[in-house]
Amino acid sequence: MSIIRVKQEETLSIKFIHQMKVGDNRRLDLYFFLPKEMGIGPHSLDEEEYYHSSITGRRSYYSTGLHLPLVQSRFISQKKRTVEEFRLYQNLFAYQFAVAIETDVKELAQIEDPAVFYADLKDLSELVTQLLKKFRRNEPSDPKWKSYFENADNYLSWFCEQQLLKLLSRAPRSSSYNETVEGVVELCRGERQHRDKRRYNSQQTQDDPNRISNKMLLLRRLIQQGVVLKDELKTLGTGLKKMTTGVATAVVMLVVSALIIKAQGVFSGLTIALVLTLAVIYGFREIFKEDIRNALWRFIQKGRPKWSRILRDTTSQTAIAKQLVWLDFMKTTELPDTVSNILKRRHSQNKIDAEVLHYGIHTRVTQKEFLTGYSTIQEQVNISLAPFARYLERGKAKIYKEQDGKISNDSVERRYQINMILAIKNGKEETKYARYKVTMNRSTIVDVSQSDLPDGVPVMD
Structure with a gap:
């Protein structure tokens, strides 16, 4: 049996399923390469909102x-x-x-x-x-x-x-x-x-x-x-985010204070010109404060997990496993070398610019035995692509054909192809990979197929 199974779930969602035993230490990373023509990126899709609305999981004994x-x-x-x-x-x-x-x-x-x-x-x-x-x-x-x-x-x-x-x-x-x-x-x-x-x-x-x-x-x-299993989800970095807000505010106020002092040196006394200058300075402060805070937070948060989860047995309330969860957009230059090499295998016509959405889970299962009769836990994660579909164009083109002097046409749908690379690492073992192609239109996932990997890349069993 494969370490992990990936399959289509309903019309616009993908599910992956895997099992873990006592003492397992597993890191699972999923990279979605979204063509830029889809219009999906950090400017249009909020990662936290997407996580809470479109990624659902179920963890149970198995x-x-x-x-x-x-x-x-x-x-x-x-x-x-x-x-x-x-x-x-x-x-x-x-x-x-x-x-x-x-x-x-x-x-x-x-x-x-x-x-x-x-x-x-x-x-x-x-x-x-x-x-x-x-x-x-x-x-x-x-x-x-x-x-x-x-x-x-x-x-x-x-x-x-x-x-x-x-x-x-x-x-x-x-x-x-x-x-x-x-x-x-x-x-x-x-x-x-x-x-x-x-x-x-x-x-x-x-x-x-x-x-x-x-x-x-x-x-x-x-x-x-x-x-x-009962899961207790906690958002990470809440205190760090508050500190980031404080630092951003302090930096902005430092600049604003310096500009105010300079303005007072230029204008003697309280004049209309000074009042207007101060108004402009405070206006720019409000404009740039949020931008500086967001840029600083993205820099600090980059590569860090966004959530932690504790899985508990509902009968004994014992902690069965702990998880760290990532969800963020990445630059292609930040991808692991092996993932980049896998992506290079694409046909020339498929080598288009893409936004990279990364989803990762790191699970540490307890070293203690489960309840009598249980030896394995199973995790099922359902990732909905419905939020992606709303940005896609409807098919408007027609294909014409001639037969026996009669011309007819067929309407064609606009399809998009998402490359998906899965990486999984168990303990100290080498990381194994799998690549999938997800073909979808505005209303459904048309096909999910697994693709070959370059020679020398460890293939997932």
Whole structure:
């Protein structure tokens, strides 16, 4: 399995996923090369605003094999375990099951070929049926344990039904696959009957979309308990920024004071000319104070992390990992030599000026063992390119063609290509690299493809 997976997530976002174990020390850097014709740069995109609005992450415990009922063998020895351990194991399975189905559905929804879509839909419905059966086969009989099981079973049943119905509502239209559609619909009906039979939800709740949705959100939070890590984000450099403001103000006031003293020496007494001169001096002070402060802050902040994050276990409140996060625009001269060499491999027609947006995460995982049963944590980061799309031009051109004396035309869309270089370093190992090409237009990401690297550059596994 690759150290890190990069893939398209929905229409205008990219997701990368990687796992870390106890004691790992990992630095991950992502460089986006945005063509200047896109109009995106430090003058039009605020890094902090972009980070908080368009970069989202989810960090949780993880076990290999998302599509396997990992808790099955653990349920067999229930009598040897505490209620809390049972709940943790069950939550791990239920959470990973839900995430896996959600991921599969998103990938399946992007398939436009009916033959491929319905074949994959059939496989997915069979997988859902198999996993739910295996999960329910290990239902505990002890009332203390049963309530946790019923909460998870209720949510997984409803969630799978909703995801499959969502797929059917957006499925390519074709009458050739009615049998597959009927099979999926029958599975959804069976899950609804299963919940009715178990009396998981009152009739009043089932009839009100708002109530059933809010109840399922609550159940989702319950199964995330002990699995999803709590993150505490802190902005770095707050005190340093205040000091920078003070220094900038002091520098400006020093210049202003010198100009005032000089002006008083030129004009004798309080005259209109002196008053106007002082007004001009104070006006320039207000104009340049912010510019000097921002320039000084950018110089001091360059290369420094902007945020720190502590990941905690929600059950024990123990710190599991600490992270430092970077997000800033860079000059091409500031890029690492290897990244510059990778970029030189581009075809001549793609060698255009670009703004470089750098996103980095440095993670140090605790040396202490995780809770019993957990050995790995997984981080998923979703980077939205929607803020980029608003600066792009809509396609207005037309391509003309002649056939049998008739002239027709086709409208063409304007596409942009973003080069993306990923660098990852584990502990004292050498840094490994991967390069991707992201082709997008104003409304969607058209393609994400991996490109070859120059000889001699360590390639990511």
